[in-house]
Amino acid sequence: MTYRELTALCAASARRQEHGAFRAALTADSPESMTALLRDVLAGRIRAGTATCSEEVWARPRIVFVFPGQGSQWAGMGRRLPATHDVFRGTLSACDAVIREHTGWSPLGALCDGEEDWLSDTERVPPAVGDGRGAQ
Structure with missing residues (x-):
């Protein structure tokens, strides 16, 4: 496969196909190795480094994680999570x-106290966003 x-194939799978009950996440260093990995998954052979899950996982409540990078944060991001999720x-x-x-x-203080001036501070944002904050 080129x-x-x-x-x-990836674009069509994401946008045009009916999404089934099975998911797989793969990484490869070439189209050829990705093709081999995809063939293995389709044949039921799951190699080390391939992440899979079934529909049962998707039936749970959704939590979306925001990955750090300047501009991905917003005021109030994750503010309710500490009160509702013990872990x-x-x-x-x-x-x-x-x-x-x-x-x-304190990133926790900024989150809970509603400080917003740190949102444009490039020294504070990466560790604050990367500390595990998620969006509901």
Whole structure:
């Protein structure tokens, strides 16, 4: 399969096909290796490094993660999550303690107190967005 054929297949799979009950995430360094991985998945052979899940996983409530990068943050992002998700609150608190120890600034405080001036601060945004914050 050529690179062009592979990109067309991916685009068609994402936009034009009925989405089934099975998902697979693959990484490859060439169209040829991706073709081999896809053939293996279709044959039921799941190689190491291939992530798969079934419809049962998708039936759970959805949580969307926002991946860091300047401009991906917004005011109020993830503000309700600490109050509703214990694991998130615990992880965020642990990350907050480390960041606070090294910088004197609290991402958790900014999140919960509604500070917004940090949103354009390029020294604060990457660790704050990357500390596990998600959008509901």
